[in-house]
Amino acid sequence: MTTVAVIGCTHAGTFAATSILAEHPDWTVHVFERNGTLSFLSCGIALWVGDHVSDPKKMFYSSPAALAEAGATMHMRTDVTDVNLDTKTITYRSLEDGDDAPEQTLAFDKLVVTTGSRPVIPPIPGIDSPHVLLCKNWDHAIAIKEKAKTAKSAVVIGSGYIGAEIAEQFSVTGVKTTLVDGLDRPLANNFDKTITDQVAAAFEEHGVTLALGQKVVEFHDNDDNTVTVVTEKGEYTAEMAILAVGFLPNTDLLKGKVDMLPNGAIVVDDYMQASVPDVYAAGDSATVFYNPTGQHDYIPLATNAVRQGLLVGRNIETPTVKYMGT
Structure with a gap:
């Protein structure tokens, strides 16, 4: 046997x-x-967050x-x-x-x-904040969905497939979204500039702030239940941050x-x-x-x-x- x-x-x-x-x-x-x-x-996590999934069991x-x-x-x-x-x-x-x-x-x-x-979790100060969420398994999905019910703002770190999709779904459900990436184009590892220029334009049309060409150096929690994502070039504060860097x-x-x-x-x-x-x-x-x-x-x-x-x-x-x- x-x-x-x-x-x-x-x-x-x-x-x-x-x-x-x-x-x-x-x-x-x-x-x-x-x-x-x-x-x-x-x-399906991004689709569920965007209310396109009739039953999560599916x-x-x-x-x-x-x-x-x-x-x-x-x-x-x-x-x-x-x-x-x-x-x-x-x-x-x-x-x-x-x-x-x-x-x-x-x-x-x-x-x-x-x-x-x-998920890749870089050794960035403050990354263990309860406001910094991962996006991979069922438990992560539940946590994001729960937070997304009330959150009005989000920072998404990483603009590969997962980051780009979740930023898109936030933007069409009225969540003020910032998309951060170390590369200077969204989906830069997946498509040539001809395509990513169109992607970037679509994000901007939907009010997504593109914070590209900048690496995250720190996260810090604030008293008002928000988190500030500090990059080499700026600071972005929101009710949650989604880590999707690979x-x-x-x-x-x-x-x-x-x-x-x-x-x-x-x-x-x-x-x-x-x-x-x-x-x-x-x-x-x-x-x-x-x-x-x-x-x-x-x-x-x-x-x-x-x-x-x-x-x-x-x-x-x-x-x-x-x-x-x-």
Whole structure:
């Protein structure tokens, strides 16, 4: 009997687990997830804030119960604390029972690392302010939605996909918005100037203050329940600040054990296999093969995660279907 351990269960983990069980219904698949939910579409946070989501439950397309029904053994609210590739064991403990929870071990034949990504939190003074919110998981979504119900002003730091989208939704729901970025154009890493000029003009038409080409150097809380975002060139005060300056792979468990890019993304081949046999990775914890450059790259998007997760199931026994590249 083959035992598979899947660590992490957002998009890549959900699709990896279901595809493995579909291909190998007789295998034992253990799924480990720190959160109490899985399959959360974080790309829907901005839409929910902008009142375009009729029911927040629609931002989930699967559940622990659905995966259990498909045959997985679920370990929700569980932290994997160690992975030993030599002995093929993982160590884990329940987060429900606090710090006193005993550690347990599981032996595996195949390991699937779908631990996803975490928001970049730069070491800026005051960044731990309760008014500075992250924008990644379900808990973050609830916090932003709650604050957005009454807030009349916001500063968004980072004008990539997430920052640009949330600034847009704030601006169309009457929240006075400032968009801050170290680069001199919004969406500068995604589009050429021809496009970003149009984006900048649309933001300005909607009353968004563009504070571009300036890095944040400090946050400080004020007595009136606001936060001031201090940059190299100015100060912007609002009722909340959203930090959206990028993501890093959540792969500390495997550090030094498999080949990674300098940022920690696990390098996988065409069949989602890492540099160590029987170890697979997919989604935000892994590289994609980027067709325009012919190189392994880090592009953390749900589309890539879903495709890669599906391929884990197809390839986990025998290399069968190649990733088509991104």
